[in-house]
Amino acid sequence: EAQVTQNPRYLITVTGKKLTVTCSQNMNHEYMSWYRQDPGLGLRQIYYSMNVEVTDKGDVPEGYKVSRKEKRNFPLILESPSPNQTSLYFCASSFLPGRGTGELFFGEGSRLTVL
Amino acid sequence: SQQGEEDPQALSIQEGENATMNCSYKTSINNLQWYRQNSGRGLVHLILIRSNEREKHSGRLRVTLDTSKKSSSLLITASRAADTASYFCATDALIDSSYKLIFGSGTRLLVRP
Numbered sequence: 001e002a003q004v005t006q007n008p009r010y011l012i013t014v015t016g017k018k019l020t021v022t023c024s025q026n027m028n029h030e031y032m033s034w035y036r037q038d039p040g041l042g043l044r045q046i047y048y049s050m051n052v053e054v055t056d057k058g059d060v061p062e063g064y065k066v067s068r069k070e071k072r073n074f075p076l077i078l079e080s081p082s083p084n085q086t087s088l089y090f091c092a093s094s095f096l097p098g099r100g101t102g103e104l105f106f107g108e109g110s111r112l113t114v115l
Numbered sequence: 116s117q118q119g120e121e122d123p124q125a126l127s128i129q130e131g132e133n134a135t136m137n138c139s140y141k142t143s144i145n146n147l148q149w150y151r152q153n154s155g156r157g158l159v160h161l162i163l164i165r166s167n168e169r170e171k172h173s174g175r176l177r178v179t180l181d182t183s184k185k186s187s188s189l190l191i192t193a194s195r196a197a198d199t200a201s202y203f204c205a206t207d208a209l210i211d212s213s214y215k216l217i218f219g220s221g222t223r224l225l226v227r228p
Contacts, residue, residue, distance in 0.1 A: 004157075035218075042220035043158075043203070056213075090157060100145035100207045100214045106157035 002027045006091050006107035013081055014115050021076045021110045023091030029105070030096045032074040033058070034066065036087040037109075043090070049074055050096065081114040088112075120219050121204055127225040134191040136222040138204030139184075145207045145214055147180055147187050152201045152221070161189075161202075194226045 004025045013019055025032065033048035035058075045058030049068040063085055065077040074093075078085060089110045094102040122137045138147070146165045150158040164171045164180045164187065171178045177190040191198055201221040207214055 040220070043218040045215070045217075058215075088155070092158075101216045103148065103160045103163055104150075104158070104205075104216065106159070108157045109155065111155075 002105065004091055004093055004105050004107040006089075006110045008110060009108065010111050012113045012115065015082055016080050019078050019081060019112075021078075021089060021091075021112070023074045023076065023107060024072050025074075025091075025093040025105065026072065027093065027095075027105065028071065029093035030071070031101070032068065032091065032093045033104070034064070034074070034076045035090045035092065036060065037090060038087050046076065046089075078112075081112075083114050086112060086114050121202070121222040123222060124220070125223045125225070127227065128194055130194060130196055130226055130228050132194055134194050134198070134224055134226070136189045136202050136204075136224070138187045138189070138206075138219055140187075140204075140206045140208075141185065142206075142208045142210075144182075145209065147178075147207070148205045148216070149176075149178060149187075149189050150203045150205060150218075152203065154200075158203065191224075194224075196226050196228045198224060199226045200224060 007022045030051045034046040035043045037043050044060045047066040049055045091107040092104040094104045148163045149161040152158045162173050162178050164178050175192045180187045201223050203218050203221045205216045205218045207216050
């Protein structure tokens with residue numbers, strides 16, 4: 001089954017404790033992206049990757065890191081989480097059409113609370 | 116800044132009625148996509164309409180695109196309680212030499228049984 005898998009789905013942590021949210025897709029997609037969703041602010045892009053070893057900042061990259069060592073995986077790293085990073089996080093992936101972006105496939109989300 | 120803005124923010128209708136949601140955007144686009152999100156779940160792609168298309172259908176969904184007005188609409192016909200969800204438009208625009216998909220803030224649809 002084609003899917004994007006995120007882990008963990010729920011996490012409560014404390015300020016400053018490094019954490020990683022994993023994302024894996026089984027559709028051989030070139031493009032992967034992380035979003036955060038907050039009430040009243042919609043979906044905002046954190047980082048994206050066009051292919052292996054190619055990553056770029058989205059609209060809200062501060063406080064986050066990513067890596068793309070393999071095509072299927074795109075982990076999101078919070079080196080020193082702070083309460084303002086409490087949010088619902090989504091990983092998404094797609095093929096890259098010749099021009100523009102394609103249909104995004106989303107994971108089920110990771111709800112992170114930073115105390 | 117938000118490229119796509121949905122209207123209305125919330126919509127409540129009776130089962131069987133049609134639901135119309137609108138999306139306006141600011142810059143030229145390559146395509147416009149509509150997504151659905153059940154509460155707290157991942158977004159699911161509904162339909163993609165390219166900038167050279169004016170209308171597209173998928174089951175009970177009908178999407179129109181007016182590039183001169185920079186707007187799109189999503190029509191759900193004969194709505195069902197299971198259509199209750201948030202609906203987002205996403206515009207694929209060329210920004211800083213690369214295409215980016217930017218989401219609006221969504222329309223919350225409630226279909227009353």
